[in-house]
Amino acid sequence: MTNHDEAAAVRPLTLAWVSRHLEAGERIVKTEALHGGITAEIRRLTIATRDGSTRDLVLRTFVNVEHAEDGLNREADALTLLTGTGVPAPGLVAVDPTAVHCEYPSLLRTHLAGRTVLDDEGLETRVPLLARQLVAIHALRPAVRPPEYVTLTTADSVVPPKGADAAAWAAAIDVIRKPPPPCEGRFLHRDFQPGNVLFDVPPSRPADARITGVVDWAATSWGPADLDVAHCSTNLALLHGPAWGLRFSEAYEEAGGVLAATANERLYWQVRDGLACSEEVQQVAKTWREAGRPELTTRTVEERLNACVTALMDALA
Structure with missing residues (x-):
């Protein structure tokens, strides 16, 4: 061997x-x-x-x-x-x-065929594929539900990045002091993001990309679809820029997915996931660099996270 x-x-x-x-x-x-x-x-x-x-x-x-x-x-x-x-x-x-x-x-x-794709190139093709795949996961209705979701981030565990907009982060932390909005449960992956999705991308035809697998189901839970959508949105925002986080939510609904009824309820979950990412920015950035994105320094990811949280709080204003 x-x-x-x-x-x-x-x-x-x-x-x-x-x-x-x-x-x-x-x-x-x-x-x-x-x-x-x-x-x-x-x-x-x-x-x-x-x-x-x-x-x-x-x-x-x-x-x-x-x-x-x-x-x-x-x-x-x-x-x-x-x-x-x-x-x-x-x-x-x-x-x-x-x-x-x-x-x-x-x-x-x-072992599944395919590979993770974290590059900016071809993202406009992959985002709708990710959205459709997540809608299909949320449509599952198992006879025995997985455990109820948990959220570990608290107002005291958030780690605002260096140079963060203090007012925006304080307002965001106040958001998660409130109880979560009511929701209809769905089958959740709970770590659905580009690093856990495998693609086949023909070199000469990137527009013909297709998903070949979804991996890492160790956090499977039952809870609001918004949790998975917010998590993928945050990861896309940190990988490719804040605009792509917003685009994923739109793509999910275009694919037939149903999110929380009001804008403030949706923003609750988006803010919560953004704040959760603050606790592991260094490790996430390191993982992405090892996977082929050397320009994603911890500082770069922190700046994108700050921009993401600030934009969310501007939308709540």
């Missing part, structure tokens, strides 16, 4: 666990670390099959992550539920949520 890099090495107990879930005569011949995740180590495993061909699996390992058991159980349940729904999600192979067999809690799933 060869490793693409040192970080790709699979720990011995985990390697043995994975091997027990392979078909007879199969073996792991290569491992490769995949970048883009914040909470999990992600590795692509190349499997040699009995007929001489290969196939790929993906191993997600949560190392010293709080609530890893809950996240892996949610992901396993979601992948099982999504089978046959038309939502392009991976298939579950095995899960060890409490590290009974592995060194750390782990999940093994099928």
Whole structure:
């Protein structure tokens, strides 16, 4: 077995666990670390099959992550539920949520074709695709609902960026001191954003891009559609500029999605997600740089977040 890099090495107990879930005569011949995740180590495993061909699996390992058991159980349940729904999600192979067999809690799933695309080029094509995909996810009505959503950000945990508009941020923090508006529940991904969506983009025909997969279902929840829409909007704003965050909400409604009834209710969720991002700007910026956007320094992302929050508060005025 060869490793693409040192970080790709699979720990011995985990390697043995994975091997027990392979078909007879199969073996792991290569491992490769995949970048883009914040909470999990992600590795692509190349499997040699009995007929001489290969196939790929993906191993997600949560190392010293709080609530890893809950996240892996949610992901396993979601992948099982999504089978046959038309939502392009991976298939579950095995899960060890409490590290009974592995060194750390782990999940093994099928590998999907495609890649994450974080470039500005072709964004006008991808945003409507993202919106239509999220509408399809929200349309799911599982017999057993996932756990109710939670929001961890509080008025005291917000971290205004250096140079932020103090008045706008103070007003935004006041927004989330209020109770959330009433909502109709939907099946939520809870981390739907460009880093968790795979695309096939023909090099000569970028307008023919299509989504091949949606990954990372560890936060699957039941709650307002606005939560997912706001999260994707914020990520688009930080990746590509504030105008794209506004465009995503429009695209979601154009695709048939239904948001909160009033503008102030919608803005509540958008403000809440923007403030939540303030707590992890440095880590998010680092992840995006590693994924091919070296110009997205922490300072650049902070400036975009400040512009996003300020614009939201201007709309509330």
